[in-house]
Amino acid sequence: DIVLTQSPGTLSLSPGERATLSCRASQSVTTSYLAWYQQRPGQAPRLLIYGASSRATGIPDRFSGSGSGTDFTLTINKLEPEDFAVYYCQLYGPSFPRWTFGQGTKVEIK
Amino acid sequence: QVQLHQWGAGLLKPSETLSLTCAVNGASFSGYYWSWIRQSPGKGLEWLGEINHGGYTKYNPSLKSRVIISLDTTKNQFSLKLSSVTAADTAVYFCARAEVGMIDSWGLGTLVTVSS
Numbered sequence: 001d002i003v004l005t006q007s008p009g010t011l012s013l014s015p016g017e018r019a020t021l022s023c024r025a026s027q028s029v030t031t032s033y034l035a036w037y038q039q040r041p042g043q044a045p046r047l048l049i050y051g052a053s054s055r056a057t058g059i060p061d062r063f064s065g066s067g068s069g070t071d072f073t074l075t076i077n078k079l080e081p082e083d084f085a086v087y088y089c090q091l092y093g094p095s096f097p098r099w100t101f102g103q104g105t106k107v108e109i110k
Numbered sequence: 111q112v113q114l115h116q117w118g119a120g121l122l123k124p125s126e127t128l129s130l131t132c133a134v135n136g137a138s139f140s141g142y143y144w145s146w147i148r149q150s151p152g153k154g155l156e157w158l159g160e161i162n163h164g165g166y167t168k169y170n171p172s173l174k175s176r177v178i179i180s181l182d183t184t185k186n187q188f189s190l191k192l193s194s195v196t197a198a199d200t201a202v203y204f205c206a207r208a209e210v211g212m213i214d215s216w217g218l219g220t221l222v223t224v225s226s
Contacts, residue, residue: 035212044204044216045155051211088155092211098168099147099157099213 002026004089006102012110019076021105023089028069033092036065036074039104040085048087049074076107084109112137116205116217118190122224128192132205132217139163139183143208146179146190149219150201160208161188195224 003026013019023034034052037045047056049065052072062077076083089102118130130146143160150156159169161179169177178191192199200223207215 033211037213044206044219045213046216047212047214056212056214090155090213094210098143098160098170099145099208101155101157103154 002029002091002093002100004091004100004102006087006089006105008105009103010106010108012108013079014110015079015081017079019074019079019083019107021074021076021087021107023067023072023074023102025070025072025091029091031068034065034067034072035090035092037088037090038083038085039088040082045088079107081109083107112207112215114205114207114215114217116203116220118203118220118222120221120223122195122222123226124196124224125194126224128190128195128199128203128222130190130203130205130220130222131187132189134186134188134207137207137215139181139186139188141209144179144181144188145206145208145213146177146203147206147213148199148201148203153201156201158190158192158203195222197224200224 005024007022031052036049039045053065064075086104086106091100113135116132140163145160146158159179161167176193181188202219204219205217206213
């Protein structure tokens with residue numbers, strides 16, 4: 001099975017700063033199958049990015065995704081107060097397992 | 111705008127069967143995978159299984175012998191049953207709508223606690 005490793009575990013930043021989150025796959029993956037989610041406390045995850053770089057409906061353009069192969073990045077420009085949350089990368093598998101998640105990166109207020 | 115409303119028992123004893131239902135509003139079942147995902151502090155987000163509009167199911171191999179997902183198109187609902195629960199099954203359970211490459215809609219989640 002492919003393993004997704006996210007880093008760092010926690011990112012301490014101030015509002016207005018840029019956040020750079022990493023997701024590394026244990027083997028090369030299909031770019032169109034890589035997604036990013038945001039999860040605020042007590043809420044369900046929310047789709048941010050799919051296909052590694054396409055923003056989901058209603059997602060502000062300060063969120064951007066990039067990468068290919070085994071290395072993917074989620075960038076959040078000019079952090080807003082509502083952006084402090086946990087972010088997960090996720091991989092779709094046509095066979096098994098269907099969905100693989102990274103362990104998450106927490107973006108916290110410094 | 112699809113909405114997923116989920117419900118079910120939140121407190122179970124070991125060996126009982128977990129049962130959750132998810133009602134789908136604003137979307138048809140066709141073209142999507144209707145999924146169950148759980149989240150626990152120890153194991154993070156874990157995909158449990160899915161069903162498509164034709165009733166075809168796929169399950170996480172680690173749970174395959176205990177999990178059943180079913181679909182009731184007349185009620186626009188799909189359901190999860192997980193048998194022989196233990197404390198390790200304590201988690202927040204989400205129903206979700208998925209398609210290739212993304213999960214675009216989630217239920218609010220149901221906390222299920224297994225305790226004697």
